[in-house]
Amino acid sequence: MRLEELGPRLRRLKALVEESPHILSIAAIFYFLPFIMPSLYWTRILSTAFVFALFAMAYDIALGFTGLPSFGHAAIFGMGAYALTWCLRAGLTLPLALLASCAMGSALGALMASFLKRVREIYYAMVTLALAEIIHMLMDKAVWLSGGFTGLRVPKPMGISSEALFISYLAISFLAFFTCFFALLRKLKVERSKSALAYLMAIGIVFLLFLALGPSLIWEALYTSVYRLIFGMYFTSFTVLLASYIILRRVVNSAFGSVLVGIRENEERMEALGYDTAKYKIMAMIISGLFTGLAGGLLALVSLMPITPSVLGAEYTIEVLLYSILGGLGTLVGPMLGAGIVVFLDMRLRPFFGAHWFLFTGTLIVLIMLFLPYGIVGTLLIRRVSARRLFARLIRYVKKRRS
Amino acid sequence: MIETVLVALIDGLALAMLIFLIASGLTMIFGLMGILNFAHGAFFMLGAYLVISVVSDLGLDYSVSLPISFSIGFVIGALVEMLTLRPLHGKHVAQLIVTLGLLYVFTQLVVVIWGTVPTLYIPPSLAGGNKIMGLTVLNTRIFIIITGLLIALALHLFLSKTRIGLIVLAGVEDAQMVEALGINIKRVFTLTFALGTALAFLGGSLAEPWQGANLALSGYMFLGFVAVVVGGLGNYRGSFYASLLVGIVHALTAHFLPILTFVIDFLIMALVLLIRPRGLFG
Numbered sequence: 229m230r231l232e233e234l235g236p237r238l239r240r241l242k243a244l245v246e247e248s249p250h251i252l253s254i255a256a257i258f259y260f261l262p263f264i265m266p267s268l269y270w271t272r273i274l275s276t277a278f279v280f281a282l283f284a285m286a287y288d289i290a291l292g293f294t295g296l297p298s299f300g301h302a303a304i305f306g307m308g309a310y311a312l313t314w315c316l317r318a319g320l321t322l323p324l325a326l327l328a329s330c331a332m333g334s335a336l337g338a339l340m341a342s343f344l345k346r347v348r349e350i351y352y353a354m355v356t357l358a359l360a361e362i363i364h365m366l367m368d369k370a371v372w373l374s375g376g377f378t379g380l381r382v383p384k385p386m387g388i389s390s391e392a393l394f395i396s397y398l399a400i401s402f403l404a405f406f407t408c409f410f411a412l413l414r415k416l417k418v419e420r421s422k423s424a425l426a427y428l429m430a431i432g433i434v435f436l437l438f439l440a441l442g443p444s445l446i447w448e449a450l451y452t453s454v455y456r457l458i459f460g461m462y463f464t465s466f467t468v469l470l471a472s473y474i475i476l477r478r479v480v481n482s483a484f485g486s487v488l489v490g491i492r493e494n495e496e497r498m499e500a501l502g503y504d505t506a507k508y509k510i511m512a513m514i515i516s517g518l519f520t521g522l523a524g525g526l527l528a529l530v531s532l533m534p535i536t537p538s539v540l541g542a543e544y545t546i547e548v549l550l551y552s553i554l555g556g557l558g559t560l561v562g563p564m565l566g567a568g569i570v571v572f573l574d575m576r577l578r579p580f581f582g583a584h585w586f587l588f589t590g591t592l593i594v595l596i597m598l599f600l601p602y603g604i605v606g607t608l609l610i611r612r613v614s615a616r617r618l619f620a621r622l623i624r625y626v627k628k629r630r631s
Numbered sequence: 632m633i634e635t636v637l638v639a640l641i642d643g644l645a646l647a648m649l650i651f652l653i654a655s656g657l658t659m660i661f662g663l664m665g666i667l668n669f670a671h672g673a674f675f676m677l678g679a680y681l682v683i684s685v686v687s688d689l690g691l692d693y694s695v696s697l698p699i700s701f702s703i704g705f706v707i708g709a710l711v712e713m714l715t716l717r718p719l720h721g722k723h724v725a726q727l728i729v730t731l732g733l734l735y736v737f738t739q740l741v742v743v744i745w746g747t748v749p750t751l752y753i754p755p756s757l758a759g760g761n762k763i764m765g766l767t768v769l770n771t772r773i774f775i776i777i778t779g780l781l782i783a784l785a786l787h788l789f790l791s792k793t794r795i796g797l798i799v800l801a802g803v804e805d806a807q808m809v810e811a812l813g814i815n816i817k818r819v820f821t822l823t824f825a826l827g828t829a830l831a832f833l834g835g836s837l838a839e840p841w842q843g844a845n846l847a848l849s850g851y852m853f854l855g856f857v858a859v860v861v862g863g864l865g866n867y868r869g870s871f872y873a874s875l876l877v878g879i880v881h882a883l884t885a886h887f888l889p890i891l892t893f894v895i896d897f898l899i900m901a902l903v904l905l906i907r908p909r910g911l912f913g
Contacts, residue, residue, distance in 0.1 A: 297724050299731065347904050350667045353727055354856050355904065357669075358897050361853060365893060546735055549728060587739035593732030594715055597725050 249415060252408040253427040255470055257434050259401035262462050263442035264434065268455065271462050272530075277571040278465040279526045282472055283544075284551035284563030286519030291549075292557035293480060294512040295492030297349065299545050300356030303363040304336045304517050306540030308524025310367070310374065313382050313535050322385035326468070326525050333521015334514045336363075341513035345506050357542070364540040379534030388464065388529075389457035394449060397463040405435060461530050468526060469564075472519055476560055479515065488512050489558070543586065550589050553596050556603025565605060637766055639886040640879060645772040645841065646854075647878025648779025652834030653855030654862065654870040655786060656827025662803035662865020663823050665723055666716065669730040672852030673737035674704060674828050678835020679844040680745050686752055693754035693840070697778075700836040701829045708828025712821045720817075738849060751843030771840045778837055783871060786830070790867065799823055803865045853893065854881060857900040863910025872912050 262271040283305060290296045311332035315325035343355050367374040374380065387393055408431060415424040449455035479485055490498045491505050499505050528535050547570070555566030574585070581588050596603070602610060653675055660668050678700050685696035711733065719725045753771065760769040790796035802809045802819050810816040835848065842848060858877045862869030877896060885892045903911060 291724075295724065297727055343901070343904065346908055349723060350661070350665070350727060351860070351904060351908070354667060354860070355901065358853055358856065358900065361850075362894055362897050369890060546731065549731065553728065584739055584743055586735045587743065590732045590735030590739060594729050594736065597729045597732070598715065598718055601722075601725060 249408065249412050249424060249427055251470075251474070252404060253412065253431050255466075256401070256404040256408045256431050258466055259397075259404055259463075260434050260438045260442070262459060263445050264437040268458050271458055272532075273571065273575055275458075275462045275465045275530045276527075277568050278462075278469045279523055279530055280547070280551060280567040280571055281564035282465075282469050282526065283520060283523035283548050284555070284567045285473065285476060285560055286516050286523060287548045288552050288557060288560065288563045289476065289479075289488075289512055289519070290516040292552060292559070292563070293485065293492065294488045294509055296344075296509060296513060297353040298340060298356045298513070298516070299353050299542075299549075300340055300360030301516075301520050301548060302542055302544035303360035303540050304333050304340075304520040305524040305527070305544050305548075306367075306537070307336055307363065308333045308521030309528035309535050309539050310380075310524075311521065312525035312528045313380050316383045316385055317380070322388065322464075322529070325385065326522060329521045329525025330518050331521070333524065334518040336521070337514045337517015338510070340517070341510040344509045344513065357545075360540070360542065360545070364537060364542075367540055368537045374537045375534065377536065379536035381534045382528050382532075384457065385529070388460040389453045390460075391450065391456070393460050393463070394456045397459060398446070400463075400467075405431065465526050465530055468522065472522065473560065473564075476515075476519065480560060484508070484511070492558075546586070546589060546593070550593055550596075553593065553603055554600075556606030556609075559603075559605045559609070562603050562605035566603065634766060635886060636883075639882045641768060641772050641776075642886075643879035643882030644875070645775040645779070645878075646882055647875045648775050648783075649834050649838050649851065650854045650858050650878050651779060651783060651871055651874035652830050652837070653851060654858035654874050655783075655867050656830045657855050658859045658862065658865055658867055658870045659799065659803065659823050660827045661859065663799065663806060664716070664820050666726045666730065667856075668824075668827070669727070669852070670711070670733035670737055671827070671831050671855060672849030673734050673741070674707070674831035675835040675838070675851055676741060676844075676846065676848040677707075677737060678704065678832035678837075679839040679842070679848055680741055680835075681832065682836045682839040683745065683750055683752055683844050686754075693752075693757075697833060697836050700832045704829035704832025705825045707832075708825035709821050711828070712824035716824070717817065717820070734849070738846065741846065745844070747846060749843050749845035751839075753840045757840050775837050775841060782830070782833065786867070795822070850893075854878075854896060857896045860900045861903050861910055862912050866910065866912060869910055869912030873910070 261274065262268075265271055265274075283301075287298075287301050290298045290301070308329040311328045312325045315328045316322070320328070340356050340359060343352065347355055368376075409428070412424045412428045412431075415421055416428060445455075449459055480488075487498065487503055487508050490501075490503075491508060495505055524539070527539070551566035551570055552563045553566070554569060555562030555564065570589075577588065578585055600607060653671060657668060657671055660666055681700045681703060682693065682696045685691050685699055686693060691699075715729050715733065716726055719729060757770045757774050760767045761773075762768075790800055798809065798814055798819055799822070802816060802823070806816055809819070838848065838851075854877055858870050858873040860873075861876060862871070862873030877899065880899065881892065881896055884895045888895075
């Protein structure tokens with residue numbers, strides 16, 4: 229990059245930060261979070277939650293935005309995990325292995341989407357579910373490929389527990405914090421925006437907590453590689469989630485995203501308007517598959533357990549469906565929130581439910597579809613709109629009474 | 632060689648009857664209500680487990696368990712339709728998600744009630760086999776084939792000769808028209824769903840002396856899907872012929888190419904969907 233290009237680019241970045249301070253504030257908070265958590269256990273739970281949040285977001289591109297009932301995402305997820313494992317076992321570096329997961333995911337997404345030219349709605353659900361079961365069964369039988377019942381051990385990628393990564397993690401956290409801090413301060417001064425004040429207070433509190441609790445942990449992490457490993461995994465999974473969210477938000481807000489929503493609402497009309505809907509649906513499925521594969525790869529990285537063929541099982545489709553509908557279909561934040569809630573519930577309630585966890589999740593899915601069809605975020609969005617209307621109606625009523 | 636083929640054919644015929652009991656319900660529910668019922672596999676499995684309970688806990692004969700299973704299935708189906716599917720009428724994707732959730736609820740209920748250990752009960756009257764022209768034919772297969780054919784005939788008579796059956800068939804053709812003619816279509820929906828569920832329960836009970844009661848039984852739902860697609864949606868006659876085709880192909884692959892079981896069935900479904908989406912018999 230030439231030096232004179234740097235100026236405009238930085239200015240554009242600054243504009244981006246000022247435009248949407250909430251993303252950067254939340255990023256800064258999450259980057260500091262592991263240092264103020266009571267134990268490393270929570271850091272690991274959060275890393276897992278990020279993985280499932282990414283999975284749920286990718287799934288929502290297919291089901292929530294485009295209205296494609298794909299019930300085969302578990303196979304894409306699992307094969308993404310295997311792609312990363314194979315690459316790491318072959319001695320490749322982590323970024324390359326994650327790219328391989330993406331490639332595997334988009335390839336499988338394209339395979340499932342290849343039926344979309346002829347097959348719609350319910351047939352599509354049937355085909356994807358069957359295809360996923362076949363892939364699961366084949367991997368189950370191909371022990372040399374999948375490791376069978378005992379699974380494949382995932383080797384730790386080079387550099388994930390290195391000091392260099394840990395220090396760059398800290399540097400990026402501080403950078404995110406200070407950029408965000410000054411951007412918010414400016415916004416507060418210029419626009420007197422109340423939300424900026426709230427964000428400023430939130431990141432201020434987190435930063436103060438970090439100053440109080442962080443140094444001892446950082447000191448320990450500089451000397452223990454296990455600490456660095458867990459921080460490295462947290463940093464990697466959150467950074468990937470953040471980057472994916474920013475990319476997917478652009479996709480969803482683009483003209484392409486609007487066409488997808490149009491297909492969900494009324495496919496015939498979009499066709500009549502001259503859009504090649506099959507092509508758009510295939511693209512949506514490939515994008516969804518790409519990020520699903522990435523999430524699978526991250527799971528293999530984060531879980532610290534051998535990868536077995538059960539990662540391809542339909543249980544993961546059920547889980548991701550639950551995250552998406554709990555948070556709200558057709559939003560990006562909803563599925564992430566849903567994933568966070570369910571992972572937390574899973575941790576707290578699994579000891580009570582034990583093996584009957586799926587009784588709980590299955591019942592929850594039915595109840596949500598019946599009583600909360602828009603999910604948490606969707607319901608909030610709808611309520612706010614109707615609250616505004618109510619307010620407007622009230623003002624009109626008062627005015628009429630006065631006159 | 633020729634003997635293995637014959638054994639596979641008989642297995643295939645018996646399997647075809649079981650598939651038909653799944654597929655006929657699925658196809659009528661789909662044709663009438665536009666719902667693909669993912670919970671059907673769990674209903675099939677519940678039918679098999681009910682036999683175990685009726686025989687060992689209540690101490691009744693196997694033959695009694697068939698009508699019990701049918702009526703329990705009918706009640707469960709009616710309740711499921713009225714409580715979970717009727718409120719979502721017209722929202723196909725939402726209904727799809729609900730039935731997928733129900734699949735997990737019922738599968739897990741089986742684990743809660745009966746545990747995960749597979750069991751097999753063969754009634755004494757069906758144990759063993761007969762030698763027919765030098766070929767040992769197991770009694771359970773013959774029983775499944777004959778009972779399955781009788782049920783198929785009864786279903787055919789019910790649908791084509793009785794007033795209610797004709798209303799159901801007319802609803803499959805055009806539900807709105809039937810409603811416009813002053814028939815309470817919601818009640819027809821409930822009846823059809825309950826009947827389909829009862830048939831799946833009955834299929835599971837028939838399968839028990841052969842397959843035993845285990846958690847893998849819900850996988851037969853996939854064969855049901857294949858038969859539904861091959862036979863054409865909403866076409867119960869087509870699903871009968873398709874079940875014969877799928878059952879025999881599945882049994883032959885299971886005997887000669889065990890690694891490709893289910894793969895070939897899926898390929899059949901994919902081919903039919905790509906070449907003739909209305910089904911081979913539609």
